[in-house]
Amino acid sequence: MIRLKNVSVAIDEKPILKNINFEFEPGKIYAVMGPNGSGKSTLAYTIMGHPSYELQQGSRIIMNGEDITEKEANERAEKGIFLSFQSPLALAGVKVQQLLRLALEGKKDPVAIYKQVREVAKKLKISDDLLNRSLNEGASGGEKKKLEVLQAVVLDKNFLIFDEVDTGVDVDALKTIAQYLDTHREGKTYVIITHYNRILHYLKPDKVLVLAGGELKKVGDGSLAEEIEINGYESVLGGK
Numbered sequence: 028m029i030r031l032k033n034v035s036v037a038i039d040e041k042p043i044l045k046n047i048n049f050e051f052e053p054g055k056i057y058a059v060m061g062p063n064g065s066g067k068s069t070l071a072y073t074i075m076g077h078p079s080y081e082l083q084q085g086s087r088i089i090m091n092g093e094d095i096t097e098k099e100a101n102e103r104a105e106k107g108i109f110l111s112f113q114s115p116l117a118l119a120g121v122k123v124q125q126l127l128r129l130a131l132e133g134k135k136d137p138v139a140i141y142k143q144v145r146e147v148a149k150k151l152k153i154s155d156d157l158l159n160r161s162l163n164e165g166a167s168g169g170e171k172k173k174l175e176v177l178q179a180v181v182l183d184k185n186f187l188i189f190d191e192v193d194t195g196v197d198v199d200a201l202k203t204i205a206q207y208l209d210t211h212r213e214g215k216t217y218v219i220i221t222h223y224n225r226i227l228h229y230l231k232p233d234k235v236l237v238l239a240g241g242e243l244k245k246v247g248d249g250s251l252a253e254e255i256e257i258n259g260y261e262s263v264l265g266g267k
């Protein structure tokens with residue numbers, strides 16, 4: 028579905044990601060782990076097409092057979108990619124419903140959007156009060172992450188990257204988010220960037236990728252995440 032070919036990325040000419048090769052297959056769940064600063068968020072932004080992340084010569088991103096390396100973030104979003112931010116920003120004066128209506132103008136009926144937002148919000152245990160506030164204004168960590176998931180669902184994307192959707196989220200909110208994602212995973216590919224095993228108990232990864240120093244150091248199955256939790260990265264990466 029999305030193939031990374033020799034993906035190297037620099038920010039202000041500083042190399043961050045180094046020659047990443049990987050193929051994400053449709054319908055699967057991937058966990059991306061790695062120490063702080065290993066390049067996880069950079070990988071997420073690179074797949075989404077953030078303009079500050081300069082792809083180095085020879086880097087290619089292929090989606091369903093099409094080379095999207097030169098495509099802008101909005102074009103990639105059109106093709107089904109969604110990125111849930113590690114730290115979602117607040118948007119003063121704009122409610123999530125308004126944002127979604129704007130994003131889906133001409134694609135989805137506003138009444139249908141309204142209904143779906145209410146329905147999904149209920150399942151995610153998002154309060155009416157939060158829904159009617161400006162996006163993320165005064166929202167807790169867990170509330171922000173729930174609103175990210177709500178947007179991912181209503182925008183109806185199929186390649187979903189969640190950057191630390193579990194960070195700063197209490198156990199109940201995490202369970203709600205993870206179980207929702209698990210029961211609605213049909214036809215979707217999830218890339219779950221995380222430091223913790225907990226979310227992976229609900230969302231069983233088909234593969235676990237470990238980044239370190241901007242390189243894809245290791246790929247394993249779900250047991251790799253358990254191993255990391257018990258022994259830490261150093262042991263898993265061979266003492267590097």
Ligand SMILES: Nc1ncnc2c1ncn2[C@@H]1O[C@H](COP(=O)(O)OP(=O)(O)O)[C@@H](O)[C@H]1O
Pocket residue numbers: 038039043061062063064065066067068069070
């Ligand atoms: N906008 C930026 N400008 C300069 N360096 C950056 C920027 N974003 C990330 N980096 C650097 O790139 C490396 C990887 O960062 P990041 O992808 O955020 O790691 P992770 O998400 O794994 O913690 C870090 O060394 C970080 O300091």
Ligand SMILES: [Mg+2]
Pocket residue numbers: 067068069113190
């Ligand atoms: Mg990060």
